[in-house]
Amino acid sequence: MESTNQLSRRKFLKITGVTSSVLALGISSGFGLVKGEVQKYELDGLDATGLNDFIFIDQTGQVTLVNHRPEMGQGVYQSMPMLLAEELEVNMDDIQVIQAAGDKEKYAHQLVGGSNSVRKSWEPSRKMGAAARIMLIQAAATKWNIDPTQCYASKGTVYQKDTKHSFNYGELVADAALLEAPKNPPLKSSKDFKILGKPLPRKDTPLKTNGEAVFGLDLKIPNMAYASIERSPYFLGKVKSFNKEEIEAMPGVLHVVKSEMPVFSHTREGVAVVATDYYSALSARKKLKIEWDNSEFERINQEEIYTKFNAALIEDQGFTKLNEGDFVKDYSNTEKQLDAIYELPYESHATMEPMNGVAYVEGDKCTYWGSIQAPIWIKGAIANSLAIKPENVTTNVTFLGGGFGRRAFIDFPVEAALLSKAIGGKPVKVVWTREDDNTQGPFRTGCATRMQAGIKGGQLTSLKHHMAGQAIGFQWPGADKTKFPNNILEGITTQYDIANFQTKVSPVELNIPVIWWRSVYSSTNAFPHESFIDEVANELGEDPMQFRIDRLQKHPRFVKVLEKAAQESDWTESRANKGVAIAECFGSICAHVVEVARNTKGKLYVKKVTSVIDCGQTVNSDTIVAQTEGNVIMALGACKSEITFKDGRAVEQNFNTYKMMRIDETPEIDVHIMKNEEDPGGVGEPGLPPLAPALANAVFAESGQRIRKLPFDINKI
Amino acid sequence: MAQFNLLINQKKHEVDVDPTTPLLWVIRDHIGLTGTKFGCGIAQCGACTIHLNGNAVRSCVLPVSAAQDKEITTIEGLSNNNDHPVQLAWVEAQVPQCGYCQSGQIMSAAALLNRNNTPSDLDIDRAMKGNICRCGTYPRIRKAIKSVTKQ
Numbered sequence: 001m002e003s004t005n006q007l008s009r010r011k012f013l014k015i016t017g018v019t020s021s022v023l024a025l026g027i028s029s030g031f032g033l034v035k036g037e038v039q040k041y042e043l044d045g046l047d048a049t050g051l052n053d054f055i056f057i058d059q060t061g062q063v064t065l066v067n068h069r070p071e072m073g074q075g076v077y078q079s080m081p082m083l084l085a086e087e088l089e090v091n092m093d094d095i096q097v098i099q100a101a102g103d104k105e106k107y108a109h110q111l112v113g114g115s116n117s118v119r120k121s122w123e124p125s126r127k128m129g130a131a132a133r134i135m136l137i138q139a140a141a142t143k144w145n146i147d148p149t150q151c152y153a154s155k156g157t158v159y160q161k162d163t164k165h166s167f168n169y170g171e172l173v174a175d176a177a178l179l180e181a182p183k184n185p186p187l188k189s190s191k192d193f194k195i196l197g198k199p200l201p202r203k204d205t206p207l208k209t210n211g212e213a214v215f216g217l218d219l220k221i222p223n224m225a226y227a228s229i230e231r232s233p234y235f236l237g238k239v240k241s242f243n244k245e246e247i248e249a250m251p252g253v254l255h256v257v258k259s260e261m262p263v264f265s266h267t268r269e270g271v272a273v274v275a276t277d278y279y280s281a282l283s284a285r286k287k288l289k290i291e292w293d294n295s296e297f298e299r300i301n302q303e304e305i306y307t308k309f310n311a312a313l314i315e316d317q318g319f320t321k322l323n324e325g326d327f328v329k330d331y332s333n334t335e336k337q338l339d340a341i342y343e344l345p346y347e348s349h350a351t352m353e354p355m356n357g358v359a360y361v362e363g364d365k366c367t368y369w370g371s372i373q374a375p376i377w378i379k380g381a382i383a384n385s386l387a388i389k390p391e392n393v394t395t396n397v398t399f400l401g402g403g404f405g406r407r408a409f410i411d412f413p414v415e416a417a418l419l420s421k422a423i424g425g426k427p428v429k430v431v432w433t434r435e436d437d438n439t440q441g442p443f444r445t446g447c448a449t450r451m452q453a454g455i456k457g458g459q460l461t462s463l464k465h466h467m468a469g470q471a472i473g474f475q476w477p478g479a480d481k482t483k484f485p486n487n488i489l490e491g492i493t494t495q496y497d498i499a500n501f502q503t504k505v506s507p508v509e510l511n512i513p514v515i516w517w518r519s520v521y522s523s524t525n526a527f528p529h530e531s532f533i534d535e536v537a538n539e540l541g542e543d544p545m546q547f548r549i550d551r552l553q554k555h556p557r558f559v560k561v562l563e564k565a566a567q568e569s570d571w572t573e574s575r576a577n578k579g580v581a582i583a584e585c586f587g588s589i590c591a592h593v594v595e596v597a598r599n600t601k602g603k604l605y606v607k608k609v610t611s612v613i614d615c616g617q618t619v620n621s622d623t624i625v626a627q628t629e630g631n632v633i634m635a636l637g638a639c640k641s642e643i644t645f646k647d648g649r650a651v652e653q654n655f656n657t658y659k660m661m662r663i664d665e666t667p668e669i670d671v672h673i674m675k676n677e678e679d680p681g682g683v684g685e686p687g688l689p690p691l692a693p694a695l696a697n698a699v700f701a702e703s704g705q706r707i708r709k710l711p712f713d714i715n716k717i
Numbered sequence: 718m719a720q721f722n723l724l725i726n727q728k729k730h731e732v733d734v735d736p737t738t739p740l741l742w743v744i745r746d747h748i749g750l751t752g753t754k755f756g757c758g759i760a761q762c763g764a765c766t767i768h769l770n771g772n773a774v775r776s777c778v779l780p781v782s783a784a785q786d787k788e789i790t791t792i793e794g795l796s797n798n799n800d801h802p803v804q805l806a807w808v809e810a811q812v813p814q815c816g817y818c819q820s821g822q823i824m825s826a827a828a829l830l831n832r833n834n835t836p837s838d839l840d841i842d843r844a845m846k847g848n849i850c851r852c853g854t855y856p857r858i859r860k861a862i863k864s865v866t867k868q
Contacts, residue, residue: 073815073852201811208816209807210799211752211792215817218751226746251718251735279735279742352756352764352817352851401754401817402851434757622811626857630814633853655761655849664842666855 021174023057025132025181027124029108034120037183038131054106055084055128057136061156061170063090068100068107069117070373071204072403073630074684075623076117078202082619083121086195087129087188089153090169097203102375102395111374113408113516115586115682118619122680123187130185132176139175140167190617190677199622204399215401216371217431219358224427226278227419228285229259231270231440233649234297235511239269242290247273250287252280255423261415262385263442263513264475268411272419278431298511299648306343308508309448312468313341318506319484322492325500330462334454338535342451342528343709345642347444347517348650348658353401354437359416360427365392366417371400373408381410382417404634405516409442438658439650443643444517445470449528453536454500460536460551462500465492465529470514471507481507491522491583491689492529495558496551512645518634519685522585527710530581530693534700544697545571545580558582561591561612561674568672569593569610577607579697581690586682588615592632592694595667596702596714603715604702606636606667606695613671613687616678624683625671631687632669637661639692640711721785725750726794732781740784741765741776744791752792752820756849763848766821767791773828775847792820795827802865803827810861814852822848826862835866 029036056064065084069076081095102110109120133153140158141148150161159166190196207213232238239258247256252275259272271290275281312318331337357370359382366386372378375395383390400407416430432440447469454462471485489503517523537547545566552558562582565571571578571593582591590613597607609632618624641659644651652658695714696707703717723730725748732747739758744750744767753776756764760775767776768790795801799808803826813819822845829836829844836844841862850858 073813075814201808202813204816205808205811205813206799208813208819209804209823210795211750211820213816214751215754217755218745220749220751277734277742277746279738279746283735283737350851352754352762352815352849354755400815402815404851431755434759434762626811626814626854629856630853633855634851654759655757656759660762660849660851661853661855662846662849663855663858664846666853666859669856 021059021177023132023135023173023177024055025128026054027128034123036124038127038181038185039183040181055132057132057169057173059170059173061094061168063088063095065095065097066100067097068110069121070110070112070375070397070400070403072112072373072400072407074112074117074627075202075620076112077204078200078623079118079619080121080125081203082195082200083125084129086193087126088133090156092195092200092203094156099397101397102379104376107376110376111408112403113373113405115684115686118680119587119682126187127185130187131182134182134185135176135179136169136172138179139172142175143167197618197621200620202623213399215353216356216358216369216398217353217401219369219398219429221358221360221369221427224358224429225254225274225276225423226281227272227274227428227430228278228281228433229270229272229415229430229436230285230288230290231259231261231268231436232292232294233439234292234294235263235268235513236266236296237269238293238296239271240291240293242271242288247284247288250284252276253284257419257422259415259419259422261411262381263411265477268440274419274423274428282433297648300510301646302644305446305510305645306448308510309468310341312506312508313448313450313466315506316466318504320502320504321484321489322494322501322503324498324502325462327462327464327500327502330500331452331454331464334456334461336455336539338453338455338539340451340532340535340708342449342531344447344524344527345644345710346446346512347638348438348643349404349406349517350438350658350660351402351404351406354434355406355412355432356430357413357416358427358429359413359420361386361417361420361425363425364388366420367394367396368413368417369396369398370413371398371407372413373400373403374410378410378413381414385414385418386421404518405520409515434655435653438643438653441650442513442515444523445514447524449525451528451532453532455536455539458540460498460540463498464502464504466504466506467525468506468508469524470510470512472514472516474507474509475513488521489525490520491525491585493583495555495584496533497554498551511648518631519585519688522583522685522689523638526581526583526689527692527696530583530690531696531708534579534693534697535706538700543575545575548580548582557589557614557678561589561614564672564674565591565593565610565612568612568670569595575701577698577702579694579699579701581693581697583689585686585689587679588613588681588683588686590628590686590690592690594691594694594698596698604699604717605714608668608670609691611669611671611687612674614674614676615681615683615686616676617680618673619680621673624673627683628671628687629669631685632691633661633666635688635691636665636695638710639695640713642711721781723784723789724787725789726791734781736780736782738781739777740767740779740781740789743781744776750791750793754817754820756818762818763821763825764818766824766848768824768828771828771831773825792824795823801827803830803861806861806865809864810857812854812857812861814854818848818850822850822858826858830862830865836862
């Protein structure tokens with residue numbers, strides 16, 4: 001994949017076909033924000049370093065989109081050109097995509113996380129397409145000496161109405177480029193969409209079926225060395241000594257040096273073996289004899305972690321977020337009280353592509369290439385760590401072999417940059433092993449949640465959701481721990497109409513680094529919440545589906561999603577082996593109905609998942625289905641596997657012990673998308689949170705056994 | 718270090734490497750064919766799947782010395798124009814998300830269909846369960862393989 005900063009002017013001209021004229025448009029506030037006005041860039045001074053644009057149309061009619069969003073499987077390589085093509089009136093095949101390097105001034109926001117790409121580009125991308133179309137139509141109208149209303153655009157061509165006269169876009173570019181760009185052009189009504197909402201094939205699919213797609217692991221630059229790093233198995237371990245000379249004498253080994261990697265407020269130390277090829281580095285690393293100073297590290301065990309979480313729940317200190325009515329008073333006056341603790345495990349992201357990247361520090365400059373979710377942030381972090389200017393750092397983005405939040409963090413790119421500097425400014429590719437990837441973290445936090453419900457007169461009158469776990473935000477240097485850690489109580493369906501409703505968090509600090517994991521805290525909060533709602537419904541002898549619908553009447557989108565889920569899953573005909581759950585995450589609402597069954601040997605398994613997602617107006621319906629299928633499968637994996645800790649170290653090192661979902665365990669998945677005119681919501685994550693509770697609720701319906709701790713072995717129920 | 722003659726995608730290559738080097742790293746770092754991926758290093762995920770004399774094998778645990786004089790096929794050599802029936806089926810079913818594991822998935826599927834052109838659901842599960850996809854493209858992998866068998 002080409003990236004803007006890798007392009008020479010000559011190569012740029014070749015790629016875009018730019019000869020003399022080009023229509024180049026961007027967004028004033030940066031492309032990555034929701035708002036902004038269209039602006040035109042003049043051709044004068046156009047060169048590789050001055051590319052400050054987001055779309056180009058050249059005299060051959062070729063459209064180039066500089067895609068600022070990293071592609072990690074979520075489909076931006078397709079959704080971004082679709083948004084543009086809709087208003088520009090071109091075929092998808094007429095748009096070529098170039099991947100942008102990290103640049104705050106040009107793109108403002110490039111982090112792919114929080115399922116935000118389409119949401120933030122929905123308006124700006126379409127505005128650029130509309131502005132270009134209006135300018136091209138104006139250019140044609142002027143040539144014909146008619147009013148622009150007598151013209152229309154279609155498939156890269158401007159036509160004069162009721163005649164056979166036409167110009168293709170390439171023929172109009174030179175004239176259009178001289179016009180003023182409309183700053184806020186009117187956009188199409190959704191009823192006129194020809195591309196948006198359709199299940200179009202992804203532009204990156206062919207590249208991903210023949211080995212051509214370039215991931216971070218695939219990069220090779222001249223004179224590049226390869227590194228494998230033995231990092232401290234304890235988060236705060238320090239290198240005391242290592243057998244440098246002995247390892248440096250091994251075949252292919254070039255350097256053996258201490259490595260450093262910033263992880264929030266700490267530095268993770270290690271010893272890097274740099275060699276002429278990766279296998280030599282890996283082989284030599286196995287012979288390293290390192291003496292560690294682990295005195296700073298708390299050698300915590302799995303049981304102690306959960307003891308601390310549970311102690312925090314009992315102490316009841318922390319931050320109250322939602323506080324409707326008076327939970328304490330109502331709960332103590334209820335006739336029946338339900339009180340349960342749920343536990344969720346730590347998880348690894350386990351992207352199929354292990355962390356890796358290429359860094360090249362030359363004097364006061366650094367170039368980084370890799371599969372990263374946050375090119376702007378990483379640019380700043382590398383600059384900061386090397387004490388050089390951010391403008392001297394280039395962060396080039398390849399395809400990502402999975403991200404799920406892990407690749408939004410800065411640790412591994414900074415580690416590579418520091419290593420390149422440490423070996424005298426040579427280009428180096430650092431490749432983590434699966435064991436490195438699985439045991440070093442940052443992980444998704446585990447947590448314990450206390451759920452309490454008070455029932456009076458056959459009604460649920462009070463509910464408390466109290467979570468204890470690690471706060472991502474409390475790990476940063478200088479974090480203000482007196483303030484509520486943002487987002488930590490997301491994914492809780494507070495829309496339920498319950499008179500006395502409280503949500504609370506008790507942050508617990510541990511020496512285990514944690515970070516965002518697909519759907520972040522929704523991935524941990526929805527399970528206790530939606531399982532407990534099921535417990536209450538069952539206690540009251542009510543249908544868990546109807547119980548939810550009755551209490552969500554003020555939120556019609558939730559009700560419609562549940563009604564659709566009931567209908568598509570044949571809920572009313574048979575619910576003896578089914579469970580339902582619903583959650584809102586990153587602007588979208590998703591419900592799953594999970595159906596479990598027993599095989600010929602009597603073992604319980606997941607037979608079918610019926611999913612309904614309301615993500616507002618849609619871009620590519622097939623991507624929404626694909627992402628929801630993927631969310632279901634990743635969530636099922638998190639119901640059956642965990643990262644545990646023993647003596648302060650992560651235990652599950654590779655896929656033989658950290659069990660991934662495989663094809664033979666995959667249920668039938670039936671995804672339905674709600675159709676409406678609401679603002680676009682996220683797609684990459686909202687399908688994950690409600691799966692675990694829907695599964696646990698199905699297990700309860702079938703067996704009477706309530707699952708309050710993940711992971712669990714469904715075959716043993 | 719030792720010399721090895723390798724036949725990869727019907728082309729001869731001579732490499733001088735440690736005999737214990739897994740074929741994966743020879744293919745990727747020495748030959749420069751990067752379509753075959755590194756996932757786990759212990760034959761648990763299938764991202765490194767290639768064909769050795771037509772059979773799907775995990776190149777991350779196969780020493781280069783065991784591959785000498787055998788016919789090696791990587792994703793780059795599966796077809797000339799991305800037109801192997803499995804590749805066409807993968808595009809039609811829009812299987813890939815991040816795409817990283819898909820070379821291995823496709824090589825496993827192609828090997829399955831080579832020896833059994835009408836696999837049952839159970840055959841598909843058995844042949845493909847050694848290939849992990851973290852994005853969860855399994856429903857589409859099933860669909861794509863079945864579409865080939867229908868042809």
